[in-house]
Amino acid sequence: MSELRKDPILDHWVIIAAERGYRPSDFKAEVPMAYTGAGCPFCEGNEDKTPPEVFALRAPGTAPNQPGWEVRVVPNRYPALTIEGGLNRRGLGMFDMMDGVGAHEVIIETPHHERHLADLPVGQVVKVLIAYKARIEDLRRDLRFRYILVFRNHGWIAGASLSHPHSQLIALAITPRLVKEELTAAREHFARKERCIFCDLLNQERALGERVIFETKHFIVLSPFASRFPFEVSIFPLEHSHDFTLMGSEIMEDFARTLKETLLRLKRALADPAYNFLLHTAPNPVPRPGRPEYWGTLAYDYHWHLEIMPRLTRVAGFEWGTGFYINPVAPEEATRFLREVEAED
Amino acid sequence: MSELRKDPILDHWVIIAAERGYRPSDFKAEVPMAYTGAGCPFCEGNEDKTPPEVFALRAPGTAPNQPGWEVRVVPNRYPALTIEGGLNRRGLGMFDMMDGVGAHEVIIETPHHERHLADLPVGQVVKVLIAYKARIEDLRRDLRFRYILVFRNHGWIAGASLSHPHSQLIALAITPRLVKEELTAAREHFARKERCIFCDLLNQERALGERVIFETKHFIVLSPFASRFPFEVSIFPLEHSHDFTLMGSEIMEDFARTLKETLLRLKRALADPAYNFLLHTAPNPVPRPGRPEYWGTLAYDYHWHLEIMPRLTRVAGFEWGTGFYINPVAPEEATRFLREVEAED
Numbered sequence: 118m119s120e121l122r123k124d125p126i127l128d129h130w131v132i133i134a135a136e137r138g139y140r141p142s143d144f145k146a147e148v149p150m151a152y153t154g155a156g157c158p159f160c161e162g163n164e165d166k167t168p169p170e171v172f173a174l175r176a177p178g179t180a181p182n183q184p185g186w187e188v189r190v191v192p193n194r195y196p197a198l199t200i201e202g203g204l205n206r207r208g209l210g211m212f213d214m215m216d217g218v219g220a221h222e223v224i225i226e227t228p229h230h231e232r233h234l235a236d237l238p239v240g241q242v243v244k245v246l247i248a249y250k251a252r253i254e255d256l257r258r259d260l261r262f263r264y265i266l267v268f269r270n271h272g273w274i275a276g277a278s279l280s281h282p283h284s285q286l287i288a289l290a291i292t293p294r295l296v297k298e299e300l301t302a303a304r305e306h307f308a309r310k311e312r313c314i315f316c317d318l319l320n321q322e323r324a325l326g327e328r329v330i331f332e333t334k335h336f337i338v339l340s341p342f343a344s345r346f347p348f349e350v351s352i353f354p355l356e357h358s359h360d361f362t363l364m365g366s367e368i369m370e371d372f373a374r375t376l377k378e379t380l381l382r383l384k385r386a387l388a389d390p391a392y393n394f395l396l397h398t399a400p401n402p403v404p405r406p407g408r409p410e411y412w413g414t415l416a417y418d419y420h421w422h423l424e425i426m427p428r429l430t431r432v433a434g435f436e437w438g439t440g441f442y443i444n445p446v447a448p449e450e451a452t453r454f455l456r457e458v459e460a461e462d
Numbered sequence: 463m464s465e466l467r468k469d470p471i472l473d474h475w476v477i478i479a480a481e482r483g484y485r486p487s488d489f490k491a492e493v494p495m496a497y498t499g500a501g502c503p504f505c506e507g508n509e510d511k512t513p514p515e516v517f518a519l520r521a522p523g524t525a526p527n528q529p530g531w532e533v534r535v536v537p538n539r540y541p542a543l544t545i546e547g548g549l550n551r552r553g554l555g556m557f558d559m560m561d562g563v564g565a566h567e568v569i570i571e572t573p574h575h576e577r578h579l580a581d582l583p584v585g586q587v588v589k590v591l592i593a594y595k596a597r598i599e600d601l602r603r604d605l606r607f608r609y610i611l612v613f614r615n616h617g618w619i620a621g622a623s624l625s626h627p628h629s630q631l632i633a634l635a636i637t638p639r640l641v642k643e644e645l646t647a648a649r650e651h652f653a654r655k656e657r658c659i660f661c662d663l664l665n666q667e668r669a670l671g672e673r674v675i676f677e678t679k680h681f682i683v684l685s686p687f688a689s690r691f692p693f694e695v696s697i698f699p700l701e702h703s704h705d706f707t708l709m710g711s712e713i714m715e716d717f718a719r720t721l722k723e724t725l726l727r728l729k730r731a732l733a734d735p736a737y738n739f740l741l742h743t744a745p746n747p748v749p750r751p752g753r754p755e756y757w758g759t760l761a762y763d764y765h766w767h768l769e770i771m772p773r774l775t776r777v778a779g780f781e782w783g784t785g786f787y788i789n790p791v792a793p794e795e796a797t798r799f800l801r802e803v804e805a806e807d
Contacts, residue, residue, distance in 0.1 A: 120792075124688040125663055126647045127640065131688040132788045197788045210666045212687055266784060276776045293784030295472065302471045318470055321555045342557055343469040343476040395783030426782055431621045437771055438740030439611060439638030443477045443542045447465075 118199060119217030121290065129294045132217055134197045158194075159281035161228035167191040171222065172251055174244050188244045189225040190252055190286075196221035197287065204261055204290050220256055220288035224248050224267075230281050233389070234269070235380035237282075242373035245284065249396070250362045250369075252286055257401045262288040264296065264400045272391025275428045292400045299397065300416055307418035313357050315420030328448050330382070330455045335368045336375040340448035340455070345436075347446035348387060348455070350379055350425040359419040361398035376423065378460050383427060386458045391428040397421060463544060464562030466635065474639045477562055479542045503539075504626035506573035512536040516567065517596055519589050533589045534570045535597055538630065541566035549606055549635050565601055565633035569593050569612075575626050578734070579614070580725035582627075587718035590629065594741070595707045595714075597631055602746045607633040609641065609745045617736025620773045637745045644742065645761055652763035658702050660765030673793050675727070675800045680713045681720040685793035685800070692791035693732060693800070695724055695770040704764040706743035721768065723805050728772060731803045736773040742766060 119134040158166035164182045172190040179185025192200075198219030205216040226234055226245045234242065253265045269284040270276035292300070306314035322328055322339055330338045330350065338352050352375055354368070364372065383390060398421040436442050464479040503511035509527045517535040524530025537545075543564030550561040571579055571590045579587065598610045614629040615621035637645070651659035667673055667684055675683045675695065683697050697720055699713070709717065728735060743766040781787050 122688040124686070126659060127643050129688070129690075129785055129787075131690055131786070133689075133792050134788055134790050209670075211663055212666075268783060274776060289786070291786075293786035295783065295785040298472050314471060318556060321557075325554075341469070343467040343474070344478075345474075345476055393782055397783070424783055431619060437738055438613060438640065438742070438769055440474055440640040441476070441634070441636075441638035442474075443479055445479050447478050 118202070119197060121215045121217055123213040125211040125213075128297075130291050132197050134217065157230055157279065157281050159189075159223070159225045159279060159283055160230050161186070164189075167223075168194060172248060172255075174247065184228075186228065187241065188227070188248045190248055191223050191225070193221040193223050193285065198289070215290060218261060218290055220259075220262070220286070222252060222286045224252070224284040224286060226282040226284065232282060233380075233384065234271075234282050235377055235384050237377070239370065239374050239377055242377050243370055246364075246369055246373055249284070249286070250364070253362050253398070256286075256288045259288065260404050261290055262401055263403065264289045264292045265398075266293065266296075267396040269392075269394045271393070272389075272428065275391035275393050277391075296397060296400070300400065300419055303416070303418045303420070313418055313420050315353060315422070316357050319353055319355065328452050330452050331378070331460075333371050333375050335371045338375060338379050340452045342448060344444055344446075344448045344451070345442040346426050347429050347444060348383065348390075348427045348451045349444075349448070350383065350451075350455070352376065352379060352423045352425075353420065354422075357420055359399040359415065359417050359421060361396060361421045379425065382455045382458045382460050383425065385460075386454050387427060387429065392425055393428065394423055394425040396423050463547070464542060466560045466562055468558040470556040470558075473642075475636050477542050479562065502575055502624065502626050504568075504570045504624060504628055505575050506531070509534075512568075513539060517593060517600075519592065529573075531573065532586065533572070533593045535593055535631075536568050536570070538566040538568050543632065543634070560635060563606060563635055565604075565607070565631070567597060567631045569597070569629040569631060571627040571629065577627060578725075578729065579616075579627050580722055580729050582722070584715065584718050584722055587722050588715055591709075591714055591718055594629070594631070595709070598707050598743070601631075601633045604633065605749050606635055607746055608748065609634045609637045610743075611638065611641075612741040614737075614739045616738070617734075617773065620736035620738050622736075641742060641745070645745065645764055648761070648763045648765070658763055658765050660698060660767070661702050664698055664700065673797050675797050676723070676805075678716050678720050680716045683720060683724050685797045687793060689789055689791075689793045689796070690787040691771050692774050692789055693728065693735075693772045693796045694789075694793070695728065695800070696767050697721065697724060697770075698765065698767045702765055704744040704760065704762050704766060706741060706766045724770065727800045727803045727805050728770065730805075731799050732772060732774065737770055738773065739768055739770040741768050 119132055121130050122133055123130050157163060161184045168191050169182055170189050170191050173181065173186045174188045175186040198217045198221050200220050202216055202218050204218050207214055224245065227237055227241060249267050256262055256265050266287045266289065267284060303314050319337055328340045328342060330340065335355055336352055337355055338350060341349055341351050383392065399416040399419045402415050430445065464477055466475050467478055468475050502508060506529045513536050514527055515534050515536050518526065518531045519533045520531040543562045543566050545565050547561055547563050549563050552559055569590060572582055572586060594612050601607055601610050611632045611634065612629060648659050664682055673685045673687060675685065680700055681697055682700055683695060686694055686696050728737065744761040744764045747760050
């Protein structure tokens with residue numbers, strides 16, 4: 118069982134996943150493990166190499182954990198958190214901790230090993246989004262969890278350990294610090310102005326224009342004003358919505374097309390860079406003590422979005438120790454390059 | 463001129479150093495540049511390959527920018543910030559920005575190319591600390607600067623571009639977010655308890671014992687309770703002190719010995735890992751408007767310390783997007799390994 122620990126000075130939590138049993142010598146030569154190739158546990162036909170699936174979109178008549186699926190969700194074989202047990206929140210003097218309870222799942226995006234998410238047909242990307250939505254909705258029913266984080270690591274240096282296209286999902290008993298800061302900023306802005314801070318931001322970005330990469334009917338893709346990394350990109354729904362899972366099917370198809378086009382532009386402009394993306398959506402409803410049928414805030418003043426961070430530069434001590442970043446590419450410059458690149462499939 | 467930009471949602475600043483003129487193709491194959499070898503601008507005899515020195519400890523009778531130095535401080539040839547000009551603080555709707563004014567200097571720790579800081583004699587480490595102190599004191603006189611950050615990148619993946627032993631220093635017009643959070647926590651704790659939060663923490667860690675790697679007369683070296691990275695280490699002065707520059711010579715010598723021993727233990731336990739270290743000390747005094755002779759708070763309730771972060775794991779999307787870290791090595795485990803390693807030079 119891993120442990121969640123809160124820093125006694127700063128407001129951040131860490132998962133101490135010591136169970137993996139690392140020794141100092143494990144770190145002496147971290148080299149890419151077998152990253153592609155045969156025996157991939159995510160390939161069709163190798164379903165027995167993963168834990169049993171918790172969700173799949175599959176051809177009619179095919180059985181779970183057998184071939185015939187289009188998207189498949191399985192628990193992570195090496196989870197940072199485990200699903201069983203209570204949180205066991207406890208303190209020791211200045212220290213706060215709880216048991217490492219949560220879910221850690223893998224969304225296998227396609228049966229085909231070599232197809233980048235950017236290269237999948239829009240219909241297949243929609244299926245990946247349907248899987249995100251289904252898993253978030255299911256895990257939200259578990260009252261221990263406060264936040265469901267969907268993310269994707271593409272490329273070895275971005276943290277991927279297997280090259281078969283996949284995303285991940287972690288269900289957490291706490292809301293992560295950066296998300297909480299966004300939620301607080303949104304709440305305070307709404308209290309003052311009765312407007313969404315992100316809607317205001319999008320309004321300003323559309324008026325200024327210089328950081329808008331492209332727009333679709335329902336989405337805007339832009340380089341954030343204070344991008345921490347070169348070619349950082351955010352995708353926002355144009356119409357206010359706090360919750361990713363509330364998207365109807367027309368908007369979801371537009372989002373799939375927008376996501377695919379964004380990833381394709383990055384892939385072409387930067388020669389298939391490693392990247393991470395993260396879905397920022399509203400936290401789970403919080404039950405009131407003793408009255409689980411009454412839910413706390415759903416953070417209606419939040420505005421869901423997806424953040425994409427290409428991993429092009431090394432991050433040095435300066436950034437780690439201060440939360441203060443140096444970005445060598447102006448977001449306006451990045452916008453120009455990403456606008457110009459050919460985006461047709 | 464680079465630009466400082468504040469995120470319109472989150473409380474963080476970014477340096478947009480677009481002057482370096484990167485193009486997307488620059489990122490296509492980031493490979494280590496010539497990292498060691500001849501023509502090193504930091505080696506003795508190559509003083510003309512750096513901007514003129516701003517500080518040096520040198521043999522009597524030797525001239526500036528000539529051989530004969532033991533420690534030498536020069537402006538960074540590719541500074542993220544520039545020293546001339548006013549801050550030009552300005553806003554545009556929801557955006558806050560200012561000119562990229564600041565200092566960016568390199569502390570060359572020894573004339574010898576191949577000597578790791580951990581391998582230098584204690585007397586030489588003292589000289590490096592004297593240089594840190596002298597530069598902080600000098601730059602604090604510049605009323606545009608709020609924070610002087612001293613840091614060290616060791617190894618390519620930790621961000622070092624040259625292997626010759628050196629530290630860096632950046633003088634900033636803002637206090638970085640993580641330091642500000644520490645300052646706020648210290649101030650709030652002091653307001654409530656009239657005690658330093660770090661002193662309380664050290665007291666608890668000494669009572670529990672399991673994360674204390676070693677102690678000297680004046681310093682304690684420990685693995686933080688909520689370490690974000692494997693083998694993260696912090697060094698604190700045992701006696702409360704908010705400001706690194708107030709150390710007397712006896713304490714400074716003890717700190718040099720402590721720092722050297724800590725780096726040596728990491729080097730031996732982890733086969734010379736890449737690492738970053740950062741000095742966290744009190745921010746600069748703030749002049750009152752119109753009355754530069756009156757200084758604002760000196761943050762007496764802060765407690766200076768040095769944070770060392772070995773770079774052993776890849777940091778994935780999960781961490782970037784949430785501020786929530788997964789650490790595969792329990793700090794107590796790291797402590798045991800670092801205690802056991804042979805630390806004599």
